[in-house]
Amino acid sequence: MVKVYEREKLGLSGIEGPIVFVKGVKGIGYGEMVEVIGFDTKFRRGTVLEVSDDLAAIQVFEGTTGLSLNQTRVRFIGTPLQIPVSMDMLGRVFNYLGEPLDGGPEVISRDIRDVNGLPLAPTAREYPRDFIETGISAIDGMNTLIRGQKLPIFSGAGLPHNELAVQIARQARVPDDDEEFAIVFAAMGVKHDIAEFFQRSLTESGAISKSVLFINLADDPPIERLVTPKSALTVAEFLAFEKGMHVLVILIDMTNYAEALREIASSKGELPSRKGYPGYLYSDFASIYERAGRIIGRPGSITQIPILTMPNDDMTHPVPDMTGYITEGQIVLSRELNHKGIYPAIDLLSSLSRLMKDAIGWGYTRSDHPNLASQLYAAYSHVQYVRSLASVIGQDGLSEIDRKYLRFGDAFEDRFVRQGMYENRSLEETLNLAWRILSILPPSELHRLSLEEIKEYYGDSK
Amino acid sequence: MSFMDINGIIENINGPIVRGKDMHNVSMMELIYVGEERLMGEVIRLKDDKAVIQVYEDTVGIKPGAPLYATGYSTSVRLGPGLIGEIFDGVQRPLIRLAETQGAFLKRGGQLAPLDEGKEWEVHIRVRPGDEVSGGQIIAVTQETLVIEHRIMVPPELSGTIVHVEPSGTFKVNDVIAVLKTRRGEEIPLTMTHDWPVRVPRPHKIRLTPSTPLVTGQRVIDTFFPIPKGGTAAIPGGFGTGKTRTQHQLAKWSDADIIVYVGCGERGNEMTEVLVDFPKLEDPKSGHSLMERTLLIANTSNMPVAAREVCIYTGITIAEYYRDMGYDVAVMADSTSRWAEALREISGRLEELPAEEGFPPYLATRLAQFYERAGRVKTNNDSVGSLTIVGAVSPPGGDFSEPVTQHTKRFVRAFWALDKELANARHYPAINWMESYSEYIRDLEEWFEENVNSEWNKMRDAIFKILSEEERYREIAQLVGEEALPDEQRLILQTAELIKIGFLQQNALDPIDTYCSIYKQFRMMEIIFDFYKNAQRIIAKGAPIVKIISIDSLNEVRRMKNTLSNDEIDKLDALQDGLLKDLSQLEEEYREELDHGQGL
């Protein structure tokens, strides 16, 4: 079928950074998609950023390098940015807009979707309650992941977030459930070897045939980065809510995404907010993260694990900060634990899973799970106090009980938090291990556990 | 309005901001329908025949040249029976019915009447022909939910003589139940509903001083930082520190008659949680489901930003409406920062000159106007109603020096500062007792003394004093170790620890601890203070602190919050007796030693 473009124009009235201006075309819709073809015949895409009577400002993906004012042709497509979705996308690798990068055929589908999606009504949401066993003690025991949750990993350069994400993807399962799962992976501005690491890991674990990969590399135009997660989530929504699959979406690296957003905002001349990021960083992030969840009456789910690297390991930096304000908790990696050689280096005190409370305990996991986790947090946070005390007055100045706390803290990090990259602990093992380590402390310290729980599990654990 | 004229055409579109031209006879804040899709928007600027409109829905695909329809009225809410139990979006679209007709994903341009117009209500007419009535006066009542009687009022701006009434019976919201004749002779049919512009505070007779606490069942709030019915409070805190959880707790357990919960730019799942949980929970006051007194406004973070700006007003206006019926209404606004950011975004698109951190210069004024709508008032029907506002604040980086927190602080009188360190240690609620304050404490003293215990204020101050002394000794202990301190000071540290674990920490997820009656709060303080006083004396007699803190009954004291329910006061008495017995036994031992020593 030959497309007819009623609204096509040769010649631009201006170019500013990634933005071109077109004059004299009527009936342009705000946000519609545009094709831009330069003298070099290279095909670029863009969207309408602002439109007046006969003047449109267009943001060009793939950049404006090589475009000239009078030799550029602009076509208005009439719809917002869209991608095809289909089950055939499983096992494939795509660019930001769903075009194959793996040498395979183009996706042919009658289902074409707006990448921006639509807001899910809160009344249509099913409150997430299914515990996902990742086999990682620090997560299952203390920061439980729930189906339909958005739980990011806050990391830093050189910390093992990639390994952790891959381990989660490899081991995650919902006990007593054999429903279909899929992995949607979106790389934004990552280096080639990272993209390859994920691809290889998914291949090794055999999950690749159930995976869809969207790759935007560090040397791809930043503006494409902004579309990559949206395309990935559009496919995820299709797989989850139309095909009933349980989809795990891994987004890496949201910091690169935010930097692209900042770069484009400043080239548009927008007023910057904190650290130069636009004031709408929160809303923009929300339009991505809120696309996780479950829907009443539909079998599938979207669980998101966005990964971000904190510049300078600073959690108050706008990228982790705005993320934390939207997601349902966070897994924070610690440089200190990593230096101690402890993998997965999860900093428990600043990590949190907000959906954990409704999906663990009696009828869900094990009845002592909530109080046990709470007690471990309380005790471990006291360990930090004792450690800092010990660094001032020396261990000998500590009280008997505080010395026990020190022993508990070390054992906890060394035996509970630490585990192998291929070590898959059942929840039962995790909880029993926790009790064994907690029993270093006398029962009178365990205020957050009930006397019955102490009676049943304290000391030697079954 | 049955049909609409075209009142202009679109000239420019930039996100949620649409500029129109050829716009005559429109006014500021007028509601405009934008484009063929009829998206809802509001005039926020006017110059000559040009208007700037902020659009509450996604503007993708809207084209210059498309029509603009003026409505002749401002963005308003529809008020009448059927609001309670509902969940609306920022522009009062009923989300349950919307999702039923549209599906799970919200499309734009969908219009649905806010109130169920087909529903029949059993109405009791309260006026007779010939009655002189004015705005706010009650003309009829109907049982809206099991616990709320809906009092239908004359719309605020009307007054005159009732010339006709329908007999009591069954009516739908838009049925005429009475006719009023104004002084100018105009006959106006009165139905069970009327509209009110969201940005205009509803009128009342006079403001009264708030003097009754909003009892929340949350110990740290009721005891140390209380707010009255009609007061204002802010909960600032970084992400994950407990703003939403605290507001959910207040929405569940506080003794307001009606709760309006506004989710402004926050998570969808949190609204779902309320929708799932509240119907199952029992209101301690009425014994009925909490949903019988709750209504929700949800403009979640993935919904359009301009509607985020208006949703706060939608919530507060509905709350004022119930206040006018004589109810105690509490509004939870989570989060006011998202609302401020929406202001900033719109202002940025209008290229206004920003003040601090990109926020428009009128941020402070808008915040003041919002919190000023709280208060305890004598209504136009001479009843007394109150509107309490509790606003969450989400400072970037958890840094309270940013503009929204700072300005909010100027306009609220209770400040519940959430603390990242406490939250990390899972000390919940993570309300920092040193940074928080309530300026209402003195106003409420009398109530607590009369209604709980005449010793309430003394006890509160005594417990708080231990907490503030702890600060000082803790610093020293951190340098020299706790064991190097004299026993009296160690007792302070130990008692403070007991207060934190046994009193301040309150687990929202524990079936007993989630709500603590005000009386139990007092008894708990008393028991802890008993321990302190007695221990102080015993230490003076030479008993070492380690002995004192290892008495058995202390473990029960630490756990009394979740082992003994609100109505097991007799068990609290027994616990107190046990504690005193243990302590006096210890004292005996040392009296003997002392006597013995003196004998030598």
Ligand SMILES: Nc1ncnc2c1ncn2[C@@H]1O[C@H](COP(=O)(O)OP(=O)(O)OP(=O)(O)O)[C@@H](O)[C@H]1O
């Ligand atoms: N009183 C409490 N009892 C038990 N848990 C609590 C309490 N307060 C907070 N929490 C815990 O803290 C978590 C975070 O709380 P909450 O969601 O209210 O944070 P928030 O301040 O609203 O964060 P955000 O700004 O990101 O929305 C909750 O999921 C819950 O686990």
Ligand SMILES: [Mg+2]
């Ligand atoms: Mg919150």
